[in-house]
Amino acid sequence: MKRGKFVRQFGWLLCLLSGFIRSEPFQCPPFERQVLPNGMVLILMEQHEVPLVSVSAVVKTGSVHDGEKHGLAFLTGQGLLLGTKNRCKIEIEESLDFIGAEYQVSVYKEETALSVSFMKTDEDLVLSLIADILMRPSFPADEFEKRKSRHLDELTNNKESPSRVIRAYFDQFMFGNHPYGNPVSGTEPDVGRITTDDVRAFYSKQYGPGNTVMAVAGDFKTDRIAKKIRHLFGEWKASGGPADAVPADIAEPEKPRVLFVNKSDAVETRFMIGGPGIPRNNPDYTGIQVINTILGGRFTSWLNDEMRINRGLTYGVRSYFSCFIRSGAFIISSFTPNATTEEALDVALEVYGRLHDQGPDEATLASARNYMSGQFPPRFETSEDLANLLTEMEVYGFDASFINDFQKQVSEIDTARAKKLIETYFPEDNFQIVVIGKGSEIRPLLDKYGSVTEKEITAHGF
Amino acid sequence: MDLKRLPWIFILLCTVLFSQTTVNDIRSFTLKNGMQFLVVEDHSIPNANMFIFWKVGSRNEVPGITGLSHFFEHMMFNGAEKYGPKEFDRVMEAAGGANNAYTSENVTVYTDFFPSSATELIFDLEADRIGHLALDDQMVESERGVVMSERTMYMENDPWTLLEEQVKGAAFLAHPYRWSVIGYESDIRNWTKQDLQTYFETYYAPNNGLAVMVGDVNLEELRSLAKKTIEPIPSGPAPRAVHTTEPEQLGEKRVIVHKAVSSPRLMIVYHVPETRHPDYYALEMLTEILSGGRSSRLYSSLVDSSQLAVEVRATMPMGFDPGLFYIQAVCKQDIEYLKTEAAIYGEIDRIVRDGVTDRELQKVKNQKLAAFYRRMETIDGKANTLGTYALFFGDYRKLSTAPEAYAQVTPGDIRRVAETYLKKTNRTVGIMLNTGEDS
Numbered sequence: 001m002k003r004g005k006f007v008r009q010f011g012w013l014l015c016l017l018s019g020f021i022r023s024e025p026f027q028c029p030p031f032e033r034q035v036l037p038n039g040m041v042l043i044l045m046e047q048h049e050v051p052l053v054s055v056s057a058v059v060k061t062g063s064v065h066d067g068e069k070h071g072l073a074f075l076t077g078q079g080l081l082l083g084t085k086n087r088c089k090i091e092i093e094e095s096l097d098f099i100g101a102e103y104q105v106s107v108y109k110e111e112t113a114l115s116v117s118f119m120k121t122d123e124d125l126v127l128s129l130i131a132d133i134l135m136r137p138s139f140p141a142d143e144f145e146k147r148k149s150r151h152l153d154e155l156t157n158n159k160e161s162p163s164r165v166i167r168a169y170f171d172q173f174m175f176g177n178h179p180y181g182n183p184v185s186g187t188e189p190d191v192g193r194i195t196t197d198d199v200r201a202f203y204s205k206q207y208g209p210g211n212t213v214m215a216v217a218g219d220f221k222t223d224r225i226a227k228k229i230r231h232l233f234g235e236w237k238a239s240g241g242p243a244d245a246v247p248a249d250i251a252e253p254e255k256p257r258v259l260f261v262n263k264s265d266a267v268e269t270r271f272m273i274g275g276p277g278i279p280r281n282n283p284d285y286t287g288i289q290v291i292n293t294i295l296g297g298r299f300t301s302w303l304n305d306e307m308r309i310n311r312g313l314t315y316g317v318r319s320y321f322s323c324f325i326r327s328g329a330f331i332i333s334s335f336t337p338n339a340t341t342e343e344a345l346d347v348a349l350e351v352y353g354r355l356h357d358q359g360p361d362e363a364t365l366a367s368a369r370n371y372m373s374g375q376f377p378p379r380f381e382t383s384e385d386l387a388n389l390l391t392e393m394e395v396y397g398f399d400a401s402f403i404n405d406f407q408k409q410v411s412e413i414d415t416a417r418a419k420k421l422i423e424t425y426f427p428e429d430n431f432q433i434v435v436i437g438k439g440s441e442i443r444p445l446l447d448k449y450g451s452v453t454e455k456e457i458t459a460h461g462f
Numbered sequence: 463m464d465l466k467r468l469p470w471i472f473i474l475l476c477t478v479l480f481s482q483t484t485v486n487d488i489r490s491f492t493l494k495n496g497m498q499f500l501v502v503e504d505h506s507i508p509n510a511n512m513f514i515f516w517k518v519g520s521r522n523e524v525p526g527i528t529g530l531s532h533f534f535e536h537m538m539f540n541g542a543e544k545y546g547p548k549e550f551d552r553v554m555e556a557a558g559g560a561n562n563a564y565t566s567e568n569v570t571v572y573t574d575f576f577p578s579s580a581t582e583l584i585f586d587l588e589a590d591r592i593g594h595l596a597l598d599d600q601m602v603e604s605e606r607g608v609v610m611s612e613r614t615m616y617m618e619n620d621p622w623t624l625l626e627e628q629v630k631g632a633a634f635l636a637h638p639y640r641w642s643v644i645g646y647e648s649d650i651r652n653w654t655k656q657d658l659q660t661y662f663e664t665y666y667a668p669n670n671g672l673a674v675m676v677g678d679v680n681l682e683e684l685r686s687l688a689k690k691t692i693e694p695i696p697s698g699p700a701p702r703a704v705h706t707t708e709p710e711q712l713g714e715k716r717v718i719v720h721k722a723v724s725s726p727r728l729m730i731v732y733h734v735p736e737t738r739h740p741d742y743y744a745l746e747m748l749t750e751i752l753s754g755g756r757s758s759r760l761y762s763s764l765v766d767s768s769q770l771a772v773e774v775r776a777t778m779p780m781g782f783d784p785g786l787f788y789i790q791a792v793c794k795q796d797i798e799y800l801k802t803e804a805a806i807y808g809e810i811d812r813i814v815r816d817g818v819t820d821r822e823l824q825k826v827k828n829q830k831l832a833a834f835y836r837r838m839e840t841i842d843g844k845a846n847t848l849g850t851y852a853l854f855f856g857d858y859r860k861l862s863t864a865p866e867a868y869a870q871v872t873p874g875d876i877r878r879v880a881e882t883y884l885k886k887t888n889r890t891v892g893i894m895l896n897t898g899e900d901s
Contacts, residue, residue: 097754097825098828100825100833101832150794153792157724265721312607312610314611337611340607370555371558371559373558374580377507382836
């Protein structure tokens with residue numbers, strides 16, 4: 001809920017997983033990685049600047065494992081907070097609120113993350129709560145029905161804000177029946193028929209120590225906390241995981257296509273133009289980010305320069321690579337008032353074309369390299385940032401060299417290397433375009449971008 | 463645990479405000495032209511920031527130029543004497559820096575985030591636009607389009623924007639807090655370059671700004687850079703004060719807004735005093751008691767037990783003038799909004815009648831402490847907190863007395879402020895209903 005404050009531009013750095021510097025530039029702070037006898041991975045990184053501790057406990061499952069009921073991984077993840085064999089929901093909430101902790105479960109395509117930030121004096125209490133929540137959830141029927149009912153409301157309410165749902169439409173359109181197309185939040189009909197039995201079965205199959213990574217960063221003593229965690233989690237012997245990998249074969253789009261989602265009261269058009277991307281562990285990940293910085297990753301990017309600064313078409317446009325374990329998507333994302341929809345789409349495509357036709361010159365690359373390096377350190381300033389980085393490394397299969405070699409990798413991107421990266425990784429044609437807007441004003445102009453499929457935004461699902 | 467924690471808060475916060483940095487490490491100097499600088503050296507990362515707070519926001523506007531403060535904020539990036547259109551961003555980003563800015567009802571804040579190697583350049587860029595902004599006709603026109611898109615983006619994606627605009631307009635009869643920060647569409651389309659120039663001359667004199675810098679910097683270097691680049695910019699006359707006082711509200715006001723929504727939304731606002739008022743801390747703690755966490759009064763009652771709402775939140779923005787205390791709720795589908803509304807008043811009445819518990823109050827104090835540490839974890843959080851305290855409480859040193867101010871709030875204070883301010887005659891109720899739905 002925003003309150004009367006208007007910001008010049010939206011954040012540019014949100015879509016990058018990124019790096020870190022402390023006093024020695026570009027070195028990952030030391031951390032300790034342990035594997036418990038039951039297979040759970042534990043990673044500990046001490047940070048003593050403020051008396052806070054952040055835990056990120058990730059189970060390697062998400063919407064890719066939904067199966068026939070979209071939203072199952074989501075509701076299972078949220079269900080963790082509804083009570084355990086030892087504590088009811090209100091006890092959990094009251095305990096964590098009282099000590100000023102912040103906590104949430106986030107469900108993604110391939111991970112379910114329980115994150116808790118707390119003051120160091122509350123270490124024992126929080127660790128025992130986390131162990132309880134992860135190892136002994138009870139999924140009580142009454143609480144589950146309340147949560148489910150609220151989620152059904154959220155699914156409907158989200159459709160009233162196109163920015164919240166366009167990505168689900170895009171992923172479904174881009175990946176089709178592949179599990180990467182599954183909407184994380186599920187669909188109304190599917191969520192409606194998910195029961196506590198489904199959730200318990202999903203938990204038994206997917207959750208377990210062999211499928212879990214716990215990272216702790218902050219103000220603690222490694223030896224002491226490791227001992228406590230090993231004690232608390234040592235008894236976890238659930239059968240779940242490691243989860244089935246998603247199929248690696250993902251069909252490349254064969255022709256340009258448009259999904260038009262009609263929202264008859266829309267005052268602006270929101271769109272995504274995209275294509276196949278890369279898995280997170282791609283060795284060229286950092287180099288690709290340098291190119292994307294130039295295209296649509298910062299305020300002076302080519303897309304923002306042309307669409308916002310020169311033409312005043314939009315408040316913002318950005319491009320990014322959204323990376324999964326085995327694949328990913330490349331996306332250009334923007335919005336514009338109804339009347340300028342065609343111009344905005346045309347200009348976005350035209351500017352993108354420049355990347356392949358001419359590519360960046362050395363001066364532009366130098367600027368992007370400096371920008372990447374200069375903006376790198378603040379992205380891993382907090383314990384929470386670091387805990388997330390550590391779990392991401394485990395889940396997505398990269399390591400500390402991402403940080404330690406970042407500077408070097410950035411510095412290697414010259415015009416020749418840039419050309420190669422663009423040819424290899426930035427889709428050149430067969431764009432998959434999703435447009436949400438007011439049909440009576442913009443429907444006729446969409447044909448020229450590809451074969452059009454139309455949906456009503458009020459229809460269930462994506 | 464309750465008893466142990468309180469003295470610990472005192473000791474910790476009074477002496478170690480910025481964890482590794484104590485409050486005594488906040489340095490301050492004032493240039494001859496009146497611009498004040500607050501500096502904290504923090505070498506945890508090789509980066510620094512510069513936050514410049516200007517004491518101008520939508521409260522300084524008048525009908526016809528609503529939204530100009532925010533539009534002006536955009537124009538500060540569009541060219542000055544040395545660095546022409548586009549150059550500010552290009553030069554900064556090429557040196558590894560990034561920036562942003564925001565405008566509220568009270569202030570306009572410009573934020574630069576940069577590797578400390580770019581510190582000198584940042585002063586050069588800021589001094590150029592503060593001293594020699596050059597408004598360009600073409601840039602004014604394209605920026606008008608950008609702001610129109612920003613306005614439609616919020617209107618399309620955030621139903622609260624529309625409701626808030628209408629509710630504020632009803633709650634305030636006279637005070638300029640009545641219009642939204644982004645302004646009315648007709649004003650966005652019609653203000654002129656001369657309006658912008660006048661705004662610049664009136665509000666962007668160095669004596670109307672406060673600079674805060676935190677990070678891998680050196681105080682003496684900053685002082686000499688500030689003297690070299692910003693001190694030569696002449697000060698200006700103090701801008702005219704906003705003297706309009708909102709007349710007392712004499713009865714409840716109700717506003718209905720229709721939009722295509724699947725369930726009603728409520729925005730209930732009450733007039734409350736300005737941030738410097740002694741009741742600020744008790745009211746701020748009341749927002750937390752009402753909606754801070756899932757165990758809070760409104761969440762546990764409306765969202766959890768009775769399932770009358772899917773979201774509920776109480777907030778109170780800081781302000782130079784008396785402002786508003788907000789309670790917002792998204793009703794559960796198929797629930798009559800009057801039931802949700804009545805349940806909110808029921809919770810407020812319960813506080814007025816029975817007060818709050820010591821444990822509830824302690825919970826809020828713990829939450830405030832943890833939130834404070836989270837802000838202090840980053841150089842940007844430190845800069846923003848320092849500047850905010852300096853402006854809204856009149857002195858950055860107030861940061862060191864804030865913990866004591868929170869600690870002194872009693873259950874009786876909470877009850878008193880709830881009774882004094884959250885009463886029917888002092889409220890405006892905004893209700894967003896689906897198009898065509900009868901109220």
